[in-house]
Amino acid sequence: MSVPAPQTDPDRISDLSRRETRIDEPFRSRVGRLKRFGREFLLPHARNLVVAVLAMSVFAGTVVALPWLFKSLVNDILVRRDAGALYEIVGVVLVLFGLRAAAGYLQQYMLSRVSNHVTTSLQNRISNHLLGLDLAFFQKNSVGQIIARATDDVNVLNNTSTNIVVTLGRDLVTFVGLVIYVLWASPQWFLLALAGGPLIAIPAVIANRKLRALMRHGQQLGGEILQAFEEALHGIRGVKAENHEDVERKRLRDVIVGRRKIGLKVARTRAALSPIVDVVTALALVGVLLVGGSQVIDGSSDAGELMAFVSALMLLYEPLRRLLQVNAQLQICGVSIARIYEILDRRPRIVDAAGAVALADPSGAIVFDDVRFGYDPAKPVLDGFSVTIPAGASIAFVGPSGSGKTTVLNLVARLYEPSGGRVTIGGQDIAGVTLASLRESIALVSQDVLLFDASVRANIAYGRPDATDAEIEAAARAAMAHEFIERLEGGYGFRVGPRGTRLSGGQRQRVAIARALLRNAPILLLDEATSALDGAIEAQVQANIFAARKNRTTLIIAHRLATVVAADLICVVRDGRVVEQGDHRTLLGDDGEYAESHRLQSG
Structure with a gap:
């Protein structure tokens, strides 16, 4: 049953704890948003991604070559005892693992470059866009929820998108290569191993749908944790003075435990697929060993073929397990992308x-x-x-x-x-x-003074960074701030602390007034x-x-x-x-x- 669209305030970002989750959002919309993200943030790095994918393909090729190596090892070395073949196999092993090491390094380095560039681009774009939004947006949304989208969601997106690229670029090539090999080696054994496929697919679809809802809720709670910490620490003076530490501990504990519960549900849902894959893989191996072993015993197949086929099946396990997680990773990416674009798509009305x-x-x-x-x-x-x-x-x-x-x-x-x-x-x-x-x-001085964790001089000159020391001092004198500034350690170079917490309330106001006077606005x-x-x-x-x-x-x-x-x-x-x-x-x-x-x- 679809969730009816709530009547939302146009200035508010969605409060997912109140079910503004769009869990039943059309598949086309989710795919469209993923494509948009790829176009805007990944396409500019296409060259690096192509190099990384080529390196992953080489890495995958070294894995696909292993069953042939095992077949030659069994038939040529263990059965026929061919000394010449031994040196050939050793040479092939050295080449394969040399290629594997080089490809692995290149893949990791290129993906890290892309990842760092994408993170920087995302956070720069979010910060630039946020500063252009209307005041009403900031007065109607919690700081924690806004920061969560610029930090937590960007980090989640960065990590999961990298995993997806590795899975699709390396594991998919490995999986396809090994499937082609086992199909070519023995269609009969391949069909036998394939029989358990539906046992994996159905639970995967159910789990991935559940993950999408859980991830939305979990990331919402992440924003609530940031907000709770921000409020508790910003008001720490009142909290301590009125003995409210236990109240704040309980409030923080409640949101942290809530996030943990969601995290455990996500972990259980994702972990549930692994034992299913284990069981199905074990059944496939048992079936192939029984049938293939009988054929080796009666001479219709050789031991090398069976060894190569079984090793290929075992090598298929890890890429198959990771490929089954791709949809879950896409759901996680989709949630973060939706939350980020909820900020980026918001347009100021005062323009x-x-x-x-x-x-x-x-x-x-x-x-x-x-x-x-x-x-x-x-x-x-x-x-x-x-x-x-x-x-x-x-x-x-x-x-x-x-x-x-x-x-x-x-x-x-x-x-x-x-x-x-x-x-x-x-x-x-x-x-x-x-x-x-x-x-x-305009120059504005409000009761809620804005000071940065910088020197007194930098705070006064905030509106006029090119102001001379003499102009800064004149403004401070007019604001009756010069005398107390001179008494500070370092004078105008004194660092005022976050939000100016190393100054008294009256001192902060006088610094802010000096800043406004220095700006000399009409x-x-x-x-x-x-x-x-x-x-x-x-x-x-x-x-x-x-x-x-x-x-x-x-x-x-x-x-x-x-x-x-x-x-x-x-x-x-x-x-x-x-x-x-x-x-x-x-x-x-x-x-x-x-x-x-x-x-x-x-x-």
């Missing part, structure tokens, strides 16, 4: 419009004209939001959490598109300007950018920002009203609309929401 032009006047007035927007269309966040921000002015948005303040900044940077109304800068609707020109005109967006600073430093940083705002329009979100009293315009936002606006003195005189909030905060 340059046809005929988009560069932003002509990034220092111009910013106007919100009856803007409507909701992250969920049924739940509007902004509803008829209108405000005009004069060029070069500083404007502060205040109001309760969830009123739409951060959304306003998101729309200025066109991280989201309004569902109604428009946003203009310098008279241009930003929906018609290029994203590059718009975002090159539009500065500050989203609770000084929330971790103490009052005196925050007041000085805000004063420096206001003093340096020449030709810069500054939009500020703050909960502490004392930090925005110097703003040219203050807007009180409630329920997605501006309900009050004016400067600090005017709003206090109006005795509305702002004045009430100011009294409460002032004590």
Whole structure:
């Protein structure tokens, strides 16, 4: 019974634990995706693959030659005791195994080259594509699931695809060569050995179908493990402070054990084919030995022929076992390819419009004209939001959490598109300007500071890598960061650690503000950018920002009203609309929401 297609969020990648698995996806679609992967990632390395396949064919040829060698060994050496034949066989053995060694080395080296190139190409393409996706994609999907596709799935695909190439290039040639030999040597014995074929084929089909479902679930759980580790380690301070280590241990154990259970089911399913092949091979050997041995005894066949045929059957065992696993390997590849292409096929919705032009006047007035927007269309966040921000002015948005303040900044940077109304800068609707020109005109400092595991200097210069040391220091002084940076070991060369964990929250914010000031963009967006600073430093940083705002329009979100009293315009936002606006003195005189909030905060 087919699984009905669920109603999915277009920004979400599939949550396979909720059965969005497409297990009954048409065979043609799966094959088409495999062909596409081969065309896009393997075809560029066709020359290396051809060399590897030729080397594998030579390797396979040395295996196929062994039954003839065994036949000559028995008939010429053991039966006829021909001394001359002994030296010929020794020479053939040396040549065969010399070829085998050379072909094995060349095969492994060429496949490793292809494998490394494909892994690099895949991860580069995924990373480049991810950085171009909309913000909504990252806000609706777990980091673990995204990383799993760029790491786990790429590694699984790399390993299994290499195994498939080896199996098809070497084992298939070996299998076909040996089958031709046994058919030529004795059609009667061959048909006898072939009788057990259906006993292998039916279980293989059932097992491979089950493997496809298990692998999808297992790779989904791999992403959940990454996500669980990321969350636990990122929040380790709170975990330890509140004695939640046991809670996190249980959460991690649950997802790890879940992955282990799936892994055991996969192992059992794949292992089930080996004993079936063993039993069928044993029955074939018994049948051939009984019939062939009787013929050798009565003189209708010679011992060399029987020895060669039996050795060929035994040599067939390993390539046959691996060939039976090819479909399972293809299922594993198919799952990883589907998960990778689920990322690569996703297209950003916020792109340059046809005929988009560069932003002509990034220092111009910013106007919100009856803007409507909701992250969920049924739940509007902004509803008829209108405000005009004069060029070069500083404007502060205040109001309760969830009123739409951060959304306003998101729309200025066109991280989201309004569902109604428009946003203009310098008279241009930003929906018609290029994203590059718009975002090159913006510097953003948010409450969730982005710092990299690099030096303080590199973090401040992130937006302007060509900045001089003097410019970096000037920006740090304006952000009230220079003094604490000088006290760090190594000063501006101090490495801040992953996410800036070797700095305090306030220090991280000041480094981020210095970065934004160094960028010197015409539009500065500050989203609770000084929330971790103490009052005196925050007041000085805000004063420096206001003093340096020449030709810069500054939009500020703050909960502490004392930090925005110097703003040219203050807007009180409630329920997605501006309900009050004016400067600090005017709003206090109006005795509305702002004045009430100011009294409460002032004590």
